[in-house]
Amino acid sequence: MVAGEKIETREERIPLWKLKLDPTNVRFSHLPGPLSDKELEDEIWKENETRDLMKSIQAAKGLIEPPFVMEGDGYYIIKEGNRRVVALRKLKEAVDNGEIDDFPASYFDKIPCEIIPKKIDPIRMDIMLAVWHVSGKKEWDALNKASHIFKMHRDKGLTYDIIAEYIGVSKSTIKRALLAYEECQRFLKKYPNDPVGIKRFTYFDEFFKKSYLVQKATVDRSFRDKFMEWLAAGKFRTHRDVRVLPDILEDTDATKELEKGTIEDALNTLYRKYPDRGDPLWETIASAVEVLRSMPRSEVKAILEDQAKRHLFSNLVSEVDTLKAELNRIRNGRSSKLK
Known part of the structure; x- marks a missing residue:
C-alpha cells in the first residue's frame, strides 16, 4: 500500500541485457548529466558496497531479493536495485570470461524481477522510493535522502505533512533536510571549484542540527555566508567539527583563533581554558566535582x-x-x- 493505493507487482524473469540503470537515480543527481547506462554502471561500480554485494551474490548463488523495475520501450528501467544489477553484470562478465567457474554459462542471462505497473502515478513512485530508501532497510545516505525529499516537495508539490506521514520521519527532520540541501546548493554556486563539492552537504546537515547555529543564522543572516567562507577556506577537518562550533563561538579567544587559523587552533585555545571539554579524564573530574558540590x-x-x-x-x-x-x-x- 503506497499513498493509499495498493501497488501490485508481478514477478518475471527478465534478460539481464534488457535491464537499464535508472538515469534519474537520486544517488547521482549531483553529477552533470544525463549519464549514459555505461557511465552510471561505472559510477556504481566505484562504490565498495557494490563489490561487496557482488561477493555476497556469488556466495549465495544468486539474488536473495529481486530488483523492482518498470517496463519501457523494449527494456526495463530499474527503480530499485541498481547496485544489484551492476553486481550481476560484473558476475556475468566474469563467468563469460572464464574468471569464475562455479556457475553455468547461462546462469545470469535472466534474473527474477518485480515489475511495477506502468500506470503508477509518479508521485506514488516517489513515495515508494522514499519508503524503501529514506525510512526503510535499504537506506540512502543523508545527501540522497535530502535530494529525494527536495524532489518530492519542490518538484511534486508534496507538503511536509504528507511526506512525513508516508515515509515515517518527523516534519522537523524533513524541514532540516531541505534547509541543508538548499544551503549546500547555494554554497556550490558560490564556490563551484570547492574540492569536496556536493559532499559538503554533511556539513550543512550538522549545521542545522545545532539550535545555537540556527538561531545565530536567524538573527544574523550574514552568519550563513561566514560559515560558507570557513568551509571554503578548509577550516574544518570533517563535518563532525561543526558539532563543536557552538562551543567555539561562545568563547571570544577561540573564535579569534578560528578566524586566524583552523578549528584545530580554536579547539586548542578552548581546551586550554576549559580542559574538561576536550579530555575525557578532566571531563570526569569536573563531573565528580559537580556531584560532590550538589550532594x-x-x-x-x-x-x-x-x-x-x-x-x-x-x-x-x-x-x-x-x-x-x-x-x-x-x-x-x-x-x-x-x-
Whole structure:
C-alpha cells in the first residue's frame, strides 16, 4: 500500500541485457548529466558496497531479493536495485570470461524481477522510493535522502505533512533536510571549484542540527555566508567539527583563533581554558566535582551511617591527598632547581 493505493507487482524473469540503470537515480543527481547506462554502471561500480554485494551474490548463488523495475520501450528501467544489477553484470562478465567457474554459462542471462505497473502515478513512485530508501532497510545516505525529499516537495508539490506521514520521519527532520540541501546548493554556486563539492552537504546537515547555529543564522543572516567562507577556506577537518562550533563561538579567544587559523587552533585555545571539554579524564573530574558540590544532605549523613559508603569516601579522600602530596613534591623539586 503506497499513498493509499495498493501497488501490485508481478514477478518475471527478465534478460539481464534488457535491464537499464535508472538515469534519474537520486544517488547521482549531483553529477552533470544525463549519464549514459555505461557511465552510471561505472559510477556504481566505484562504490565498495557494490563489490561487496557482488561477493555476497556469488556466495549465495544468486539474488536473495529481486530488483523492482518498470517496463519501457523494449527494456526495463530499474527503480530499485541498481547496485544489484551492476553486481550481476560484473558476475556475468566474469563467468563469460572464464574468471569464475562455479556457475553455468547461462546462469545470469535472466534474473527474477518485480515489475511495477506502468500506470503508477509518479508521485506514488516517489513515495515508494522514499519508503524503501529514506525510512526503510535499504537506506540512502543523508545527501540522497535530502535530494529525494527536495524532489518530492519542490518538484511534486508534496507538503511536509504528507511526506512525513508516508515515509515515517518527523516534519522537523524533513524541514532540516531541505534547509541543508538548499544551503549546500547555494554554497556550490558560490564556490563551484570547492574540492569536496556536493559532499559538503554533511556539513550543512550538522549545521542545522545545532539550535545555537540556527538561531545565530536567524538573527544574523550574514552568519550563513561566514560559515560558507570557513568551509571554503578548509577550516574544518570533517563535518563532525561543526558539532563543536557552538562551543567555539561562545568563547571570544577561540573564535579569534578560528578566524586566524583552523578549528584545530580554536579547539586548542578552548581546551586550554576549559580542559574538561576536550579530555575525557578532566571531563570526569569536573563531573565528580559537580556531584560532590550538589550532594544532597541525606547522602552526606549517609557517609557517617553507612560503613560501605564511608569506606568509599575515605578512599576518595586518600587518593586526593596522595595526588596533592605528589603535586607538592613536583612543585618543590622545580623550586629547588630554580635556586
